[in-house]
Amino acid sequence: DIVMTQTPLSLSVTPGQPASISCKSSQSLLHSDGKTYLYWYLQKPGQSPQLLIYEVSSRFSGVPDRFSGSGSGTDFTLKISRVEAEDVGVYYCMQGIHLTFGGGTKVEIK
Amino acid sequence: EVQLVESGGGLVQPGRSLRLSCAASGFTFDDYAMHWVRQAPGKGLEWVSGISWNSGSIGYADSVKGRFTISRDNAKNSLYLQMNSLRAEDTALYYCAKGDGYIKLTYFDYWGQGTLVTVSS
Numbered sequence: 001d002i003v004m005t006q007t008p009l010s011l012s013v014t015p016g017q018p019a020s021i022s023c024k025s026s027q028s029l030l031h032s033d034g035k036t037y038l039y040w041y042l043q044k045p046g047q048s049p050q051l052l053i054y055e056v057s058s059r060f061s062g063v064p065d066r067f068s069g070s071g072s073g074t075d076f077t078l079k080i081s082r083v084e085a086e087d088v089g090v091y092y093c094m095q096g097i098h099l100t101f102g103g104g105t106k107v108e109i110k
Numbered sequence: 111e112v113q114l115v116e117s118g119g120g121l122v123q124p125g126r127s128l129r130l131s132c133a134a135s136g137f138t139f140d141d142y143a144m145h146w147v148r149q150a151p152g153k154g155l156e157w158v159s160g161i162s163w164n165s166g167s168i169g170y171a172d173s174v175k176g177r178f179t180i181s182r183d184n185a186k187n188s189l190y191l192q193m194n195s196l197r198a199e200d201t202a203l204y205y206c207a208k209g210d211g212y213i214k215l216t217y218f219d220y221w222g223q224g225t226l227v228t229v230s231s
Contacts (some may be wrong), residue, residue, distance in 0.1 A: 031215065033215070035215075037215060037217070039217045041155075047223075048205055048221040048222060048223055048224055049155065049205075049218075049221055050221070051217070051218065051219050051220075054217055054219075060219065092154065092155055094155075094217065096214075096215060096216050096217045097214065097215060098214065099145075099157035099160070099214065099216070100157065101154055101155040101156070101157075102154075103154050104154050104155075
């Protein structure tokens with residue numbers, strides 16, 4: 001199975017400041033079809049996960065442009081350009097080849 | 111608006127069975143694969159099972175293979191998960207999630223609110 005490793009485990013951010021989360025996969029997520037199957041989700045407190053980013057860098061419908069994804073192969077990053085109070089929660093990366101998730105990164109506001 | 115509403119969770123003894131349901135609306139149900147994803151209390155996310163639009167392709171996590179059965183009824187816009195031989199480690203919030211065309215090489219774009227399954231004597 002492909003193992004997804006996220007760092008850091010938690011992040012405390014001042015509103016308006018940037019934040020960055022890393023996700024590394026044990027195998028390349030670039031498939032022979034040319035797509036890279038890496039996704040980012042946010043699970044706000046008490047809510048179900050919501051899709052933020054698909055295929056590394058495409059924002060899902062309604063996701064603010066302060067969220068951006070980048071990376072290739074086995075190394076990926078989610079960046080929040082200016083953290084807002086509503087961004088608190090646990091962020092998960094997921095690989096779509098065999099459907100496994102990273103362990104999550106908890107983001108809180110200072 | 112896409113809506114996924116799970117039901118059927120509850121407290122069950124080890125070794126017993128439970129059937130979860132998910133009622134879907136707001137999209138053309140029989141165009142998409144559907145999945146179950148679970149989250150143990152205070153833990154991360156684990157894909158459990160997926161089923162293609164026509165039930166022709168089905169997959170399971172190793173942790174539930176042979177015990178759980180996924181199915182769907184496109185006429186009723188509904189997804190099901192039959193869970194047999196339940197174990198304490200199956201205790202989790204079970205989410206219904208909408209996929210795209212396939213059960214692998216895919217992702218989940220909408221999730222329900224989940225139904226809690228507790229396995230305990």
